[in-house]
Amino acid sequence: MKSGVLSRWLIILICLVVPATMILCCAPAIKPQKISETEILRRRVTEYWALKVKRDFDKTYEFEVPSFREKVGMVDYITKQGQAIRFTGAEVRDVDMDGDRARVKVFVRFDYHIPQINIKSSGDYVGEKWIKLNGEWYHIPFGFIYQ
Numbered sequence: 001m002k003s004g005v006l007s008r009w010l011i012i013l014i015c016l017v018v019p020a021t022m023i024l025c026c027a028p029a030i031k032p033q034k035i036s037e038t039e040i041l042r043r044r045v046t047e048y049w050a051l052k053v054k055r056d057f058d059k060t061y062e063f064e065v066p067s068f069r070e071k072v073g074m075v076d077y078i079t080k081q082g083q084a085i086r087f088t089g090a091e092v093r094d095v096d097m098d099g100d101r102a103r104v105k106v107f108v109r110f111d112y113h114i115p116q117i118n119i120k121s122s123g124d125y126v127g128e129k130w131i132k133l134n135g136e137w138y139h140i141p142f143g144f145i146y147q
Contacts, residue, residue: 041102046090061074085113090106108124129146131146
């Protein structure tokens with residue numbers, strides 16, 4: 001009697017394992033999707049603004065185009081970030097790519113602090129320029145002329 005029960009379980013196991021193995025072996029391989037250059041830039045801009053919201057300016061400095069960093073040291077960069085505006089959020093709304101250059105439209109939310117006036121919250125669109133150098137996207141600060 002034991003061998004009959006064992007035989008049934010063995011048959012059931014074979015009936016389950018063999019089809020499952022066939023499905024796994026014969027299923028088409030899942031190819032990793034290639035991320036578009038637009039999506040890569042969108043993620044980079046999102047990371048940049050998340051750091052600005054955290055006021056982690058020593059890290060945002062590394063996102064600035066190298067020729068800017070050659071002219072403006074980190075201490076000066078951080079000092080110029082100021083205290084009056086505190087970014088509270090940002091969302092990439094549009095990316096317009098032209099080869100290794102791009103214009104990015106970001107909706108930025110912020111609080112601004114003006115002496116003797118209550119904290120005000122607001123939001124606005126910011127147009128930014130980005131450039132790809134040596135495989136990495138860099139922010140071109142407003143007013144900086146990239147050459």
